[in-house]
Structures are given as structure tokens and as C-alpha cells.
Amino acid sequence: MTASIFILTGAGISAESGVATFRDAGGLWSKVKLEDVATPEGFLRDPAAVHAFYNARRANLREVEPNAAHYALARLQRDYEGEVTLVTQNIDDLHERAGSRSVIHMHGELSLSLCAHCGARAKAESDLSLTLSCAACGTASSLRPDVVWFGEMPYRMNEIYDRLMDADLFVSIGTSGAVYPAAGFVAEARTAGIRSLELNLEPSDGTFLFDEARHGPASKLVPAFVE
Numbered sequence: 001m002t003a004s005i006f007i008l009t010g011a012g013i014s015a016e017s018g019v020a021t022f023r024d025a026g027g028l029w030s031k032v033k034l035e036d037v038a039t040p041e042g043f044l045r046d047p048a049a050v051h052a053f054y055n056a057r058r059a060n061l062r063e064v065e066p067n068a069a070h071y072a073l074a075r076l077q078r079d080y081e082g083e084v085t086l087v088t089q090n091i092d093d094l095h096e097r098a099g100s101r102s103v104i105h106m107h108g109e110l111s112l113s114l115c116a117h118c119g120a121r122a123k124a125e126s127d128l129s130l131t132l133s134c135a136a137c138g139t140a141s142s143l144r145p146d147v148v149w150f151g152e153m154p155y156r157m158n159e160i161y162d163r164l165m166d167a168d169l170f171v172s173i174g175t176s177g178a179v180y181p182a183a184g185f186v187a188e189a190r191t192a193g194i195r196s197l198e199l200n201l202e203p204s205d206g207t208f209l210f211d212e213a214r215h216g217p218a219s220k221l222v223p224a225f226v227e
């Protein structure tokens with residue numbers, strides 16, 4: 001029988017495309033306080049500053065392209081005979097732009113807005129601001145980026161755990177393993193007897209839990225894994 005593969009990606013897979021990571025030297029959390037821009041409380045305190053942070057990242061995303069690692073995973077999803085589940089913590093759309101058809105964005109998407117009043121999700125290709133109203137319920141100033149902040153529940157967790165438990169191989173790519181629940185996937189895979197592989201620039205926080213770890217840039221390691 002063909003093995004089922006569960007892939008988790010993080011900011012490191014998009015780093016070589018020119019998207020900033022969070023915890024590397026010079027990463028986003030060395031420039032802004034995560035409490036200010038990645039918590040519901042930060043948004044309540046200063047929504048304009050949070051909108052500015054995500055609008056700048058939206059603008060950067062328009063300037064960048066997928067890299068060899070995104071393309072390799074799209075090829076794997078297209079050509080592999082078995083099941084390939086692709087879960088990303090990233091809010092960028094580089095997997096989709098590389099051709100991946102099915103991507104689970106557990107931390108939301110930069111291209112969507114979320115109405116804090118009625119929960120409607122809508123396309124937000126352009127900047128978000130306090131002047132906008134929700135197209136679904138008409139509430140003024142209620143739109144926020146559709147991203148998962150600290151203290152909020154990541155998306156599609158039941159489906160993610162089901163697919164992880166059905167997998168024969170768990171592959172973690174470009175993530176520091178610092179943020180739960182994604183950081184716990186390797187331990188859960190291990191407990192369930194699922195083989196695990198880390199592909200990351202350097203050892204992650206949970207590197208010792210993986211059956212195998214390969215360290216280097218994703219643009220080299222991921223195509224080598226796929227071929």
C-alpha cells in the first residue's frame with residue numbers, strides 16, 4: 001500500500017522567497033512586539049497599528065514569488081499516488097501560487113478579512129482599514145485580518161488531527177516548533193508510531209523528537225526529498 005504523507009510548513013519555507021520569518025535574527029518579532037500585533041488584545045488597543053502591520057505584509061506578498069520548495073510540494077501533491085495532506089502555518093498564498101490544489105491554512109490567510117461582528121470571511125486583496133464596513137452584515141469598522149492570533153483557536157483542528165493520525169509519514173518543513181498546537185504534532189505522531197522527518201535550516205525546538213532531521217535551506221532539502 002502507498003504511504004500517506006502529512007506535511008506541515010512554517011515561515012522557513014517562504015524565507016527564500018523574501019517573506020520574513022518570526023523568530024530568526026532580524027525576524028518580525030525582533031521588530032514588533034507580538035503582544036501588539038498578534039493578539040486580540042493588541043488589536044483592541046490599536047487596530048490601526050495592526051492593520052498597518054498586515055497591510056505591509058500584504059504589500060510584500062505582492063512582490064514575491066514561490067520558490068523551489070513550494071513548487072516541489074505542488075509536484076508531490078500532483079504526482080504522488082498516495083494521500084498528501086499539506087497543512088501550513090503560513091498566511092501567505094505561495095503554496096497555491098506554486099500550484100498546490102489543497103492547502104489547509106491553520107493560522108488563516110492574509111488574503112481574507114474576518115468580520116469581528118458576524119464572523120463573515122471575505123477576500124481582502126487590498127488594504128484593510130477602520131473605514132471599511134462588512135459586506136455581509138454592514139457593521140462599520142468591524143473587519144480584521146483573517147489570521148489566528150495567540151489565544152485563538154487555529155482553523156480546522158479536528159480535520160488536521162484526523163489526517164495526522166491517518167498518515168504514515170509526518171514531515172515538518174521550515175518551522176521553529178515554538179508555537180502550539182503545531183509544535184505538538186511531532187510528539188503526537190511519535191506516540192501514534194508515525195515516522196517523522198524534519199527539514200529545517202537548523203535544529204528546531206523539537207528536533208530530538210523526529211526520527212530523522214535534515215538541516216539546510218528548504219529550496220534544496222524539499223526538492224531533494226520529493227525527487
Ligand code: BJW
Nearest residue numbers: 010011012021022023089150151174175176179180201218
Ligand atoms: C528555514 C529557512 C530556510 C529559516 N529553509 N528553514 C505554554 C505552553 C504551550 C502552549 C502555550 C503556552 N502558552 C500559550 C500557549 C499557546 C500558544 C503558544 O503556542 N504559545 C507559545 C509561544 C508557547 N498558542 C496559541 O495561542 C494558539 N492557539 C491555541 O493554542 O489554541 C488552543 C488550542 C488548544 C488545543 C488544540 C488546539 C488549540 C494560536 C497560535 C497562533 C500563532 N499565530 C502566529 C501569527 C499568525 C498571523 C501572522 O502570520 O502574523 O502564527 S505567531 C507566528 O508563529 C505565526 C506562525 O505561523 C507561528 C509559527 O512560526 P514558524 O512558522 O515556526 O516561524 P519561526 O520564525 O518561528 O521559525 C522559522 C523556522 O524556519 C526557523 O526554525 C528557521 O531556522 C527556519 N528557516 N529560513 C528552511 N531558508
